[in-house]
Amino acid sequence: MPELPEVEVIRRGLAPHLEGRHILGLSFGEHRLREQGEPAELLRAAGQRVVELSRRGKYLLARLEQGHTLLMHLGMSGRLLVFHEPAPELPHVHIVVHLEGGLALVFQDIRRFGNFVLHPPGVTPPAVAQLGPEPFDRKVTAAWLARLTQGRRRPLKNFLLDGRMVAGIGNIYACEALFAARLHPATAVGDLTVTEWGRLLRAIRKVLQAAIARGGTTISDFLDGSGNTGLFQLDLTVYGREGEPCRKCGTAVERLVQAGRSSFYCPRCQAQV
């Protein structure tokens, strides 16, 4: 579910509730997430104050006062919701973080692809260490992208989804950015000119910014920390619109499967080179 914009929207909503507050304790549901620390390990967070809530790619990192990092990832269906204690009984709740001031942070995840792991002081979580730069990082330029992909034949869409290259872009925003940049998802990365990389980079940044400003994309289940849906689904140009007319030229939007994921594109606006 959540890509960079959704995670950033969640971060902004949660930060004022978490930062500066002590974690009183944690409780756990009966099922575990795909990647979840042992209770004894996670309970080391109890008694510590949250210093800062930050984001890298699609990961949320809560830095604790003794230097631990609580790493959270929402997978496909995860939610982080803040309630006043007692938090309501909800299905698929796997972790509840009890906070100072009578607040509870609830991790709900139907599909359980999420992560919730406490890393000791001085350690960058490996999953975060291997991420590429943020799309808004100044080191990411058209020339940098061209150099990175020189001589490679990988499809552009698959490249955008690879967080080790540039972090945080998921299936929705990869499709939307490719449409905005008028590039076909199957184009080999090594074939793009520096000009085209520049166009794509601007499109990526514009789409991500717009989605954050709209509170993210809610297709079936995304909610921010206060339980609100996003609105960017109203602005989607191609994602999920197979067979519907392109908003620019009216041609039917097509769907193509790449690396097991659906790519939506306009065959006319994004003509294969």
Next chain:
DNA sequence: CACCCCACCTGCGTGC
């Protein structure tokens, strides 16, 4: 090394 496939889960919509 570069890249792809698939597992990991649950739920929902569709078509028979």
Next chain:
DNA sequence: TGCACGCAGGTGGGGT
């Protein structure tokens, strides 16, 4: 109504 199937916003391990 029921059932089988395909599909879903992500990630990483293992295979080619």
